[in-house]
Amino acid sequence: MTIAHSGTQSPTPSPLDLAADPAELTAALIDVESVSGNEGPLADAVEAALREHSHLEVHRDGDAVVARTQIGLPERVVLAGHLDTVPLPSADGARGTVPSSWTEHDDARVLYGRGATDMKGGVAVQLALAAELTRPNRDVTYVFYDHEEVDSAKSGLGRLYRNCPELLEADFAVLLEPTDGTVEGGCNGTLRFTIEPTGLAAHSGRAWRGENAIHKLADVLEVLAGYEPAAIEVEGLVYREGLNAIRISGGVAGNVIPDAARVEINYRFAPDKTLEEAQQHCRDLFPGHDLRFVDLSPAARPGLDRPAAAAFVAAVGQEPKPKYGWTDVARFSEHGVPAVNFGPGDALLAHTDDEHVTADAVRACHRALKSWLSAE
Structure with missing residues (x-):
């Protein structure tokens, strides 16, 4: 496998062997550097490998690849994952660099490398299933997309919904983000807003001549x-909300009454609310203040009441949990496709220089999804 480092254009990688052990396929994917903006070589390799299988209809949009079975079954599900990673570690010798490396730890075979957890282990499982499930019990759409680790405006999944939404129509979706092999249903929504009162500047020795903008944040x-924070049950899962100041600023000098101040607030809300309802909740909390919303991401319902979801949870064999953070399941939910997160690896290792996944975790994820989707 040809290796390239961050900031360079990767040469053409070796062909991907989709019949390989999914853990070894994970290593092959890591060996193709795909930092956001440089997904092209990996997308090329994924597309070429999928086109070798006649039971799949393959589409390419930029550096996103979609492969679908077209059996005509009454139910369709999506398996989705992103191809890009965050940048490689800057420190020489960090284990998160490419190429991948294997080690033995506590009788487990462990794979290190950028993307091992987030989320080339999940992508390897998708690819293996796409190749081997020629007659699944549900029609399956496999989505491999670019630009997840950067500004959401660049999202390859968002672009697919703009350019070819018909390719993403489904009854249920699974996003193979790392969850340590546990189903995490839906996700909390998140929004950020600022409150920026104004005042009147004056010398602090004659403070009565001014109007202190910072003091106007006292009630906020x-x-x-x-x-x-509320704990809200949605479809049997309890989501924990949160409302917190994350930045505050104001003042220009030690002897000046500040005429401007600013606080930025983050609200994490359960999937019982729409974006509009979450915004109104925030307005109700701070009457008399103008709220300027600077980031808006909807929550996602888990869809555990759907037949496909119930069968999936049974195949995994564990009680599902809520997803407190935000993931791209929200994009599916926003378009009427309930979704869950389920993938190999510990999410706490994502983006770290020690990023790794065990071979057993990748194989277990593959077995669970294959059990769910197999016709026999």
């Missing part, structure tokens, strides 16, 4: 300090 901070 009081609300935040006293806010009790």
Whole structure:
């Protein structure tokens, strides 16, 4: 496998062997550097490998690849994963670099490398299933997309929904983000907004001639300090909300009454609310203040009441959990496709220089999804 480092264009990689052990296929994927913006060589390799299988209809949009079975079954599901990774570690010798490396630890075979957890292990499982499930019990759409680790405006999944939404129509979706092999249903939504009161500048020795903008945040901070986050049950999963100040600023000098102040607030909300309802909740908390929303991402319902979801949970054999963070399951949910997160590896290792996944975790994920989708 030809290796390239971050900031260079990768040469054409060796062909991917989709019949290989999914853990070894994970290593092959890691060996193709695909930092966001440089997904092209890996997308080329994925597309070429999928086109070798006549039971799949393959489409390419930029550096996103979609492969679908077209059996005509009454139910269709999506398996989705992103091809890109965050940049490689800057420190020489860090284990998160390419190429991949294997080691033995506590009788487990462990694979190190950028993307091992987030999320080339999941992508390897997708590819293996796409090749071997020629007659699944549900029609399957396999989605491999670019630009997940950067600004959401660049998202390859978002672009697919703009350019060819018909390719993503389904009854249920599984995003193979790392969850340590546990089903994490839906996700919390997240929004950020600022409150920016104004005042009147004056010399602090004659403070009565000014109007202190920072003091006008007193009631805002009081609300935040006293806010009790809700725990809200949605389809049997309990999501924990949160409302927190994440930045605050104001003041220009030690002897000046500040005429401007700014607090930025993050609200994480359960999937019982739409974006609009979440925004209104925030407005109701801070009457008399203008709220300027700077980031808006909807929550996603888990869809565990769908037949496909129930069969999936049974195949995994574990109680599902809520997803507290935000993932691309929200993009599916926004378009009427309930979705869950399920993939190999510990999410806490994502983006770290120690990023790794065990061979057994990748194989277990593959077995669970194959059991769910196999006709026999």
